Amino acid sequence: MAKFPNITMTSAGLEMLARAASGQTADRFIVTKVKLGDGVSEGNIRDYTDVISSKKEVTLAAYEDKGNGTFRYTFTYNNEGVKVGFYHREIGLFAKNGDNGEEKLVGYTNAGNYAGYIDDETRIQPYTRLMINVGVGDTDNASGMVDVGNTVTIEMLDEHNNNKNAHDNLIKRLFGSATATMESVKTSVQNWCKESIASVFGVASATTDNIKSKVKEWALEKINEWIETLGIRYNIAQNGYICLGKLFGDAIIQWGVYGDSNNTLITLNLNITSSNILFAIATDVTNNGNPQGAYLGYDVIENNKIRFLFNAIPWTFAWFCISK
Known part of the structure; x- marks a missing residue:
């Protein structure tokens, strides 16, 4: 907010x-308005007849006789009506x-380097209250032209805050909707959420099936990374194996079916040493129903x-066979 020095009378x-x-009605001092501008003051304020660069006019909202003139x-x-900030x-x-x-410039002040900024009307700004004290002298021959439409009272603010449609235009702009109903806002929020979710998950649209598929894909990817990190490997087949990895002491389970009437030497799926074998067993499963040998x-x-x-x-x- 701008910081202004005391007003100087022209x-x-x-x-x-x-x-x-004089006290005459025809001479009554009547304040009408203020002009807000962005000009840089360089001359003698006493000689000013207008602001340097007018940007907004504001009519009087209220005046009060403080006594002693x-x-x-x-x-x-x-910032209503401000087209350019x-x-x-x-x-x-x-x-x-x-x-x-005749309406004339009677007082002027300039904030210089302590100016504030007023945005254009597309960005809603709250009301600002500006109060100016003027000493008229030992007389009550002064008044103001109050613009009732420019007056904001506590009662009006309360009414405004309690009005459910008070910020329709703001809501319309925020949600890009021609109306500001509960359903239109909900629809805009839902659409925004869907767009955000679709962007996060990298899918064309945020449907349940697309999200479930993406989550499943992500979960499988992470599980595979986790399994690989832990050293878990497996091959579920007739002659297969499971390496349980670090969580289970790197235990290896292997199995198979072998048929050769000349010998019983088999090649394992994973290398082991005799000192690491925890358990091994075989059984005759000759398919003619007449087992030929007992396991030794x-x-x-x-x-x-x-x-x-x-x-x-x-x-x-x-x-x-179970081994390490």
Whole structure:
């Protein structure tokens, strides 16, 4: 918000105040409005007849006789009607003598480097209250032209705040809707959420199936990364294996079915050593229903080979091994 020095009366303003001291109705000092501008003051304020660069006019909202010839004039304004935002540097007070008098610049102040900024009307700004005190002298021959439409009272603010349609235009702009109904706002919010979700998940539209598919895809990807990090591997087949990884002490489970009437030496799916074998077993599963041999034990021939021992070589046998 801008910081303004005390208002300086112009030569015309001093003359009008002196005239008001006559007490005549025709000489009454009547404040009418202020002009807000963005001009840079360089000359003698006493000689000013207007603000340097006018951007907005504000009519009088209220005035009060403070006694001893002092009057307080109140103006209220926002950025309604401002098409282009500007730095608020200037305040010019205008008045006239009598109802039929000529309106003139009677007081002026400039914020200089302490200007504030007033946005254009597309960005809603709250009301600002501007109060200017003027000493008219030892007389009550002063008044103001109050614009009732520019007056904002507490009662009006309460009514405004309690009005459910008070900010229709703002809501329409925010949600890009021609109407500001509950359903239109809900629809806009839902559409925005769908667009945001679709963007986050990288899908064409935020349907339930698309999201479920994307979540499933992401979950499988993360599970595979997790499994790989832990060293978990598997091959679920007739001759397969499961390596349980770090969570289970790197235990390896292997199994298979083997058929060779000449020997019982098999090649394992994963390399092991004899010292790491925890359990191994085989059984004769010859398919003619007449098992030929009973299982006796095993020998590890190489890191990836194991011979299962029978008292008679079976046609077919199944085996199972747990190791590290």
